[in-house]
Amino acid sequence: xxxxxxxxxxxxxxxxxxxxxxxxxxxxxxxxxxxxxxxxxxxxxxxxxxxxxxxxxxxxxxxxxxxxxxxxxxxxxxxxxxxxxxxxxxxxxxxxxxxxxxxxxxxxxxxxxxxxxxxxxxxxxxxxxxxxxxxxxxxxxxxxxxxxxxxxxxxxxxxxxxxxxxxxxxxxxxxxxxxxxxxxxxxxxxxxx
Amino acid sequence: xxxxxxxxxxxxxxxxxxxxxxxxxxxxxxxxxxxxxxxxxxxxxxxxxxxxxxxxxxxxxxxxxxxxxxxxxxxxxxxxxxxxxxxxxxxxxxxxxxxxxxxxxxxxxxxxxxxxxxxxxxxxxxxxxxxxxxxxxxxxxxxxxxxxxxxxxxxxxxx
Numbered sequence: 001x002x003x004x005x006x007x008x009x010x011x012x013x014x015x016x017x018x019x020x021x022x023x024x025x026x027x028x029x030x031x032x033x034x035x036x037x038x039x040x041x042x043x044x045x046x047x048x049x050x051x052x053x054x055x056x057x058x059x060x061x062x063x064x065x066x067x068x069x070x071x072x073x074x075x076x077x078x079x080x081x082x083x084x085x086x087x088x089x090x091x092x093x094x095x096x097x098x099x100x101x102x103x104x105x106x107x108x109x110x111x112x113x114x115x116x117x118x119x120x121x122x123x124x125x126x127x128x129x130x131x132x133x134x135x136x137x138x139x140x141x142x143x144x145x146x147x148x149x150x151x152x153x154x155x156x157x158x159x160x161x162x163x164x165x166x167x168x169x170x171x172x173x174x175x176x177x178x179x180x181x182x183x184x185x186x187x188x189x190x191x192x193x
Numbered sequence: 194x195x196x197x198x199x200x201x202x203x204x205x206x207x208x209x210x211x212x213x214x215x216x217x218x219x220x221x222x223x224x225x226x227x228x229x230x231x232x233x234x235x236x237x238x239x240x241x242x243x244x245x246x247x248x249x250x251x252x253x254x255x256x257x258x259x260x261x262x263x264x265x266x267x268x269x270x271x272x273x274x275x276x277x278x279x280x281x282x283x284x285x286x287x288x289x290x291x292x293x294x295x296x297x298x299x300x301x302x303x304x305x306x307x308x309x310x311x312x313x314x315x316x317x318x319x320x321x322x323x324x325x326x327x328x329x330x331x332x333x334x335x336x337x338x339x340x341x342x343x344x345x346x347x348x349x350x351x352x
Contacts, residue, residue: 011213014213015209015212015213015216018213018216018217018220019216021220022216022219022220022223025220025223025224025227026223028227029223029226029227034248034249034252034255034311034339034341035246035247035248035249035341035342035343035344036240036243036246036247036249036311036339036340036341036342037243037245037246037247037339037340037342038247038249038309038337038338038339039338039339039340040336040337040338041327041330041331041335041336041337041338042331042336043331043334043336044331044332044334130320130324131320132319132320132321132324133319133320133321134319134320135316135317135318135319135320136241136260136314136315136316136317136318136319136320136323137241137316137317139320139323140241140243140316140340140342141241141243143243143340144243144244144245144342147245148244148245151245189324190320190321190324
């Protein structure tokens with residue numbers, strides 16, 4: 001007796017099965033990219049830490065947000081839309097005089113060089129304080145403005161020094177730019193209301 | 194003669210033999226890119242928009258803390274005040290440290306310095322609860338944080 005050939009398996013429904021699986025994965029897939037504003041928290045100070053060094057009043061840029069989401073910047077009421085300009089003006093002030101030495105003088109600053117504002121960007125500190133009742137939305141908006149102020153300054157410096165946008169620089173050059181405009185944002189404990 | 198005449202009639206059927214291959218290719222693409230949702234959201238979170246956002250890389254090293262008001266169906270039980278969600282359940286501020294420790298325990302030791310905590314908070318949440326979370330995170334030395342935001346247009350005019 002001749003051996004019977006095995007009949008060919010019908011593969012016509014393969015496509016249907018694959019489609020079914022495909023649709024399942026299409027439905028369950030989530031392609032959300034996690035994005036956001038990154039921050040680094042300060043380390044917890046040790047108990048026997050020495051008291052923090054005194055910082056000159058002119059090097060601190062105070063931003064307060066109260067519980068009704070209003071801003072008080074350097075003791076003046078301000079709208080969120082004005083914050084970026086004010087921050088840039090403060091960081092880029094470069095108030096230290098040329099004869100104070102190389103470390104103090106800011107050669108790349110384009111600010112007003114007002115002696116009552118920050119000495120140079122490396123010393124300029126932004127102090128942010130909010131209330132426990134402040135809404136998260138306002139807080140993020142303020143953070144966003146502050147970060148934007150720094151990125152504008154960094155981009156400008158990168159263009160001037162390397163002729164490229166900050167994002168297009170390699171890591172070493174980015175470091176140079178970051179050193180020129182370090183992001184110093186200090187957050188105080190929130191006020192209770 | 195009729196043999197030849199027959200062949201000319203009608204369009205030839207398009208071969209669908211390669212259809213499964215195409216579909217399988219798509220299938221593999223989705224299988225590889227798919228990320229199954231790990232947690233069920235118990236909280237309504239509408240994250241705020243910002244312009245200066247950065248993408249988070251190495252998603253497996255990110256732990257999420259959700260903050261916001263409970264969803265409608267949970268409000269009867271949990272109230273409508275701002276709540277924290279860790280993994281699949283509501284938690285209190287004091288649970289955050291153990292949550293971070295558990296997250297750390299599940300990672301390799303050399304990866305721990307790169308771990309980030311993403312705070313996914315609703316835009317109407319109050320800063321009080323966020324500050325409490327920040328203090329907890331600072332105390333346990335989880336210093337890299339990320340405020341989850343959408344990349345959006347200028348939102349300054351909303352205030």
